[in-house]
Amino acid sequence: MKKAVVTHNFGATYQEGFVSQVDPKNHRVKVKIPTLEDFETAWLPFFTINAGGNQFYGLPDVGELVAMILDARGEGGYVLGSIYNSEDPTPVTDSEMWLHKFKNGTEISHNRKTGDVIVKTSGTVTVTAAQAVVNAPTEINGDTVINGSLHATGAITSATEVSAPSVKQGSVSLGSHVHTGVESGNKTSGTPKA
Incomplete structure (x- = not known):
């Protein structure tokens, strides 16, 4: 059962302090407050934009300046978020x-x-993903490995040497095919065969 936050305590105060401890499992922090003689709070929930079906997870570092709301006794409340400052611009x-x-x-x-x-x-x-689609001209600067088949519907061009164990046109291999009707001189041979 989800626990509702009590919101009718009109003795709540706004405070600023530095994170002293972090509880990553429960998304909570403890904070030391310089204006209260470095009083350290109890574990306080750290505000997040989503925590239900959609979720966001992110905690501040120890030493980070944060803003919080505390009850009158300083025992309960929650941390609103972090604050930029001269140390963290x-x-x-x-x-x-x-x-x-x-x-x-x-x-x-x-x-x-x-x-x-x-x-x-x-x-x-x-x-x-089940499928990734890129609808844009694409440039890759770096070595590229494809572990699978490559299917192209347009022309493939190269400005450098292309190396492959075997290159085929239909069933005819570029490296191992034979020609029929070969004669000496400048006559044309027959069509290549696999």
Whole structure:
């Protein structure tokens, strides 16, 4: 059974403090409040945009500045979110940008003005789906491995050497086919055969 949050305590206060402990299993944090002589709160739920059928998970780091609402006794409440400050300044200064930046350097960004979406990471990007469709001219800068068949409905061109164990036109192999009606001189041989 879901536990409702009591909202009729009119003695609640707004406070700011630094995360001192993190509970990843229950999405909770403890916070030390400098203005209250570094009083450490009990475990408080950290606000998230979704927690039901749609879910979002993300916790602050220890030492991160956060805002919270506490009851009059400082025993209950919840953390509203993190606050940018001189130690943790905003990563961008453009109001058209949406950015999710991680401590390890990974970034996912969207520019509302240009429509650009950019993913930067030093790790592996894995997409698992029933089918992936890209409706755009596509450029790949790097080695590419295809573990499966490649089907093309348009022309395939190459500006460099193409290497393959076998190349076929229909049932005729480029490397192992034979010709019929071969004669000396400059006459044309018969059609190639497999």
